[in-house]
Amino acid sequence: MVNMTTFFGMSLGAFVFWQSMDKVHVWIALHQDEKKERLEKEAEIRRVREQLLQENKEREPLA
Template structure:
């Protein structure tokens, strides 16, 4: 009887462990995706800012 209960407990423990690990894996993947998207947006903002600064510099040169 003790062996049956121990085996059942181990199975339940293993199931809880793997389900928790699955949730952690999903959370990590989502966090990495969010970080990647944020970095891409920041790079796009920097690129557009540089273009605007270059256009402003060209306009100042043409006016001078």
């Protein structure tokens, strides 16, 4: 009886552990995706800013 109870207890513990690890991996993946998207947005903003500054420098001597 004790062996059966121990088996079920360990099985339940393993199941809970793997489910929590799965949730942790999903959470990490989502945060990595968010970070990647944020970095891409910042790079796009920098690129557009540099382009606008370059255009402004080209127009300034003409004015």
